[in-house]
Amino acid sequence: MTPTSVVLSSGVGVALIATALFDVFATLFSHPRRHSLSRTEISATWSVCHHLPGSRTLALAGPLSFLVVVASWTTFLGFGWALVYWPWMPEGFLHATELGAVGTSLLDALSFSLVTLSTLGYGDVSPAHGLLRLAAPLEALLGLGLLTASVSWLLSIFPVLSRRRALAYEIRLLQEVGNDSADPGPPEPLPPSVYADLTSRLVASERDLVTFPITYYFHDDDVRFALPAVMSHLLDLAEQARRQSTCPDAHFHGGLLLRAIDDFAAGIVGRFGLPGDSTRDVLEAYARDHAVGGVGSGIDTPGPPPPGGHRLPEDRGS
Secondary structure (H helix, E strand, O other): OOHHHHHHHHHHHHHHHHHHHHHHHHHHHOOOOOOOHHHHHHHHHHHHHHHOOOOOHHHHHHHHHHHHHHHHHHHHHHHHHHHHHHHHOOOOEEEOHHHOOOOOOHHHHHHHHHHHHOOOOOOOEEEOOHHHHHHHHHHHHHHHHHHHHHHHHHHHHHHHHHHHHHHHHHHHHHHHHHHOOOOOOOOOOOOHHHHHHHHHHHHHHHHHHHHOHHHHHOOOOOHHHOHHHHHHHHHHHHHHHHOOOOOHHHHHHHHHHHHHHHHHHHHHHHHHOOOOOEHHHHHHHHHHHOOOOOOOOOOOOOOOOOOOOOEOHHHOOO
16 A cells, blocks of 8 residues: 555544544533434434334334444444554464465455454454554454443433333323313312422433433333323423412422423423424424324324413523
């Protein structure tokens, strides 16, 4: 290879490695930007699943997004290191005599890179040059770290989904009790402790979406556990409590819940690009995005907000 080719190959390889490491760090230890590599891949997967036929395709979006992101990290690291090794093939490596002809192609460099990244270490090819003898163990350490980080990320997602589904189920029960003609229904307003509990759990769900934005794309087929399907009813409960002038505690806690819902709606607008001018508009868009709202969904879509209904935080002027 010419000196220019060596520099170009090594530069592109280092850029691919840096891109993958930056995206891993942003996804696992920071808040990934909306247009980061992983967020773009996850959004694209969600969009594809939206257009696939079948009623259960959205349920594949979350798990498939996770696999796509981890596969992209592996691909960027594998190809990046392969481009770093390629200019050194074959003089910089020791090859087992059983191999016969010594490989010099990019495919041979990629093979060595993937074996090293996966920490398999067949031993048929090993680095001989001093710099390569440092680079190969570094790649193996990154591969081990990538595996550990991916498993930790996956295990962190399930508690988030569990908290969100539990909140949705509680709101669903409150909605069913209120709609059951054979049941006297809940007191109006609800006890202040109920509003306080709903507020704290909604705040936790909103923080979970900030820390683990991939959880937005995990769709629940069982509508009992689908938070997008009941957020409009939660807004109804908060507005109902806010109108209780005769019960100061319910009025106060209803206001807190209302603000938490506003923040939740503003958050999903900013992070996931949902449309809507008011909080209720955004929550209805949230339900539609998860195929649990609108005509034919089997879910009652709430009507328009009452006169004087509140807006998103940035639109309320307060």
